[in-house]
Every structure is written in structure tokens, then in C-alpha cells.
Amino acid sequence: MVHLSEETRNTIDSIKYDDNLLVVSSLKGFYYPVKSQGFAIKYVMDGVERYTLNGCQFPVGAGKYLLSNGVSEGHVEIEENQYVTGICVNIVPELLAEVVASQCRPDTAFMDASLGQFFSTGLFLEQQYDAASTHLGAILRRLHNAVLRNEVSREVVNKEFFYTLSEQIIVDQIPVFRQLQAIPSIKPITKKDLYKRVSRGKELIDELFCHPLTVEAVAKEACMSEYHFFRLFKSVFGQTPNQYMIQKRLHYAFTLLQKDRTSVSEAAFASGFSDIFAFSKSFKKHFGYSPSKAFKLV
Numbered sequence: 001m002v003h004l005s006e007e008t009r010n011t012i013d014s015i016k017y018d019d020n021l022l023v024v025s026s027l028k029g030f031y032y033p034v035k036s037q038g039f040a041i042k043y044v045m046d047g048v049e050r051y052t053l054n055g056c057q058f059p060v061g062a063g064k065y066l067l068s069n070g071v072s073e074g075h076v077e078i079e080e081n082q083y084v085t086g087i088c089v090n091i092v093p094e095l096l097a098e099v100v101a102s103q104c105r106p107d108t109a110f111m112d113a114s115l116g117q118f119f120s121t122g123l124f125l126e127q128q129y130d131a132a133s134t135h136l137g138a139i140l141r142r143l144h145n146a147v148l149r150n151e152v153s154r155e156v157v158n159k160e161f162f163y164t165l166s167e168q169i170i171v172d173q174i175p176v177f178r179q180l181q182a183i184p185s186i187k188p189i190t191k192k193d194l195y196k197r198v199s200r201g202k203e204l205i206d207e208l209f210c211h212p213l214t215v216e217a218v219a220k221e222a223c224m225s226e227y228h229f230f231r232l233f234k235s236v237f238g239q240t241p242n243q244y245m246i247q248k249r250l251h252y253a254f255t256l257l258q259k260d261r262t263s264v265s266e267a268a269f270a271s272g273f274s275d276i277f278a279f280s281k282s283f284k285k286h287f288g289y290s291p292s293k294a295f296k297l298v
Contacts, residue, residue: 010025010026010027010028010029010030011025011026011027012024012025012027013025015152015153015154015157017154017157017158017159017161017162018092018095018159019038019092020038020089020090020091020092020095020159020162021037021088021089021090022087022088022089022152022157022161023087023088023089023090024085024086024087024147024152025085025086025087025088026083026084026085027078027083027084027086028078028079028080028081028082028083028084029078029079029080030076030077030078030084031075031076031077031078032075032076033073033074033075034051034053034068034072034073034074034075034076035072035073037070037090037092038069038070038090038091038092038093038096039067039068039069039070039090039091039092039093039096039119039166039169040067040068040069040072040088040089040090040091041065041066041067041087041088041089041091041136041140041165041169042060042065042066042067042068042076042086042088043064043065043086043087043088043089043131043140043143043144044060044061044062044063044064044065044084044085044086045062045085045086045087045144045147046062046083046084046085047061047062047078047082047083047084047085047086048060048061048062048078048079048084049076049077049078049084049086050076050077050078050079051066051074051075051076052074052075052076052077053066053068053072053073053074053126054071054072054073054074054126055074056126058126058128060128063130063131063132063141064128064129064130064131065128065129065131065136065137065140066126066127066128066129067124067126067127067129067169067173068124068126069119069120069121069124069126070093070120071121071122071124072126087140087143087144087147089162089165091162091165091166091169093120095159095162095163095166096119096120096166096169097116097119097120099163099166099167099170100115100116100119100166100170101116103115103170103174114181115174115177118173118177118180119170119173121188122188122189123180123188123191123192125176125180125192125195125196127176127196129172131144134168134172135168135171135172136165136168136169136171136172138168139164139165139168176195179195179236179237180192180195182235182236183195183232183235183236184235194232195236197222197223197224197229197232198222198224198229198232198233198236198237200221200222201218201219201221201222201224201229201233201241202233202237202244204218204221204222205218205241205244205245205248206248209245209248209249209252209271209272210249210252210270210271210272211272212272212274213245213272215229215230215241215242215245218241219241229241245272246282246286247286249271249272249273250271250282250283250286250287252270252271252272253267253268253270253271253273253279253283253291254283254287254294256270256271257291257294258294264276264279264280264291264292267279267291268280268291279291
């Protein structure tokens, strides 16, 4: 049975199945070199685990997780001031490869060979995710609750458990794989760097779309020229930065109108539009009816 300690000492508890590993830890004042054995999921239940992998820093907070593969090297550090609880899962390359092999290209009955390379080589993008917004995250949150209830045992941590995790990793990562392929660069390290930059721009839009925000400012945050960011964003995400920003504002305004029963003018300004006419025109074009009609729809 995997369980948490009473937080009076550092604790690491684990279950192993055919070299796949589930580890639950409660640690503070901890430093340890990281060399992923196969594919790794590093999920934080409470506190912050600070990872440095391949020269990049990832402060992983509660409800977040980090993915890495066998070519990831670095260290993890946990500060002295509080116990940090986390779950780490290591999946052997052979098991993940077996699941990847079942994923066919949309235009053929055959596997996409480059997809297998993506998960097992330096092509893979070490990245942090919010467990509330991914397929894998939904499983990790259920696992989190099971750990708190002391319901994780050798009977449930079996091959099916690791197959299920692998399936959801692949579901989440195929869009990332496709987006990386859309970046016009030969070198994997350049693809990864550009993807991180354009993703940072997208995250900034997600955070600040309700505020006055220009593509020029977003591109500057991504450390790119405005045109380079515009071109790369469109290649990776299938729409321009401005189109994406307007879409975010419109969907937020729709929520304000329908759920919060906000007036049309209030919804327009609260979602980042400075002109009600422009808001109404964009809203009708996107949804097929006017904002006032959306307000009446319940």
C-alpha cells in the first residue's frame, strides 16, 4: 500500500510492476539528480518541486505535472520550509512504445513512425501541464485522491494501470507532436525552442486577453519579431494570434451573457472589446446570432 507519512520525516514509498514504477513522496530539504528511466510523469500534490532538466527550469506547483523522457537529465530540489508531496510514475520505453504502435496516422492504417521517435528521443518536449486541463491530468487527480484515501495498492497498480496512463499521455501529446512538425526547422532543439516561445505567447494571451493587448507585445514576451511570431503562431495553432485572442474574448463574453446574465455592453467591455459595435459584429459572425439573442437564450 502506498501512503503518505505524518510529515515528520522524509518518506518515499513505491510500487514496482515489470520495471514500471509508481512513487509517492513527502519530502523537504531535498536535492537529487534526475535521469529519467524511460518516460516519467512528475505530479505535485502539495507544495513546489523545482526541476532543472536539460538546462531548463520547471517549478512544478500543486495540481501540475511535468513530463520527461529518457534523454532528460538534471536535478530536482525541494526547499526546507515545508513538506512537498508528490507522485512520480516511470513507464518503461517498451510499454509506451507498444501503446504508441497502436496509434495510426489519420490517413492510413499504418503507424506514424516519427511519433514513436517523438516519445523516445530528444524530439520530445519536456513541459509542465495543469492537471485540470488534460486527459492524463484527470487520471492523476483521481490517483491523487486515491493516495489521500490510502487506496493505492499492488492490486490496482498493474499493467492495465500503466497502459491507461500511456494512452492518455499519447492522446494529449499527439497535438503537440503535430504542432512541432508544423515548425519549419530541421534541428529538433530549434523546433523545441521555437515551440516553447510561441507557446509562451499563447499562454500570455490566455492570461491577459481581457486586457488591452497587442500582438507586438505578445511577440516581445516570446522574444520574437512580430512577423516571425505571427507566422509561427499561425503554422502551429492554425489561426493568427489576433484571431485566437478575439475567439477567447468572444467565448468569455458568451459565458458572461448566458451564465452571469451580464448586459451586452458590460460583456463587451469586460471581455476586452473597446467598441460595442465591433463586439456585436464579431459575435454575430462567430456564433451566428447577436449578443442580445445570446442573452435571451437560457
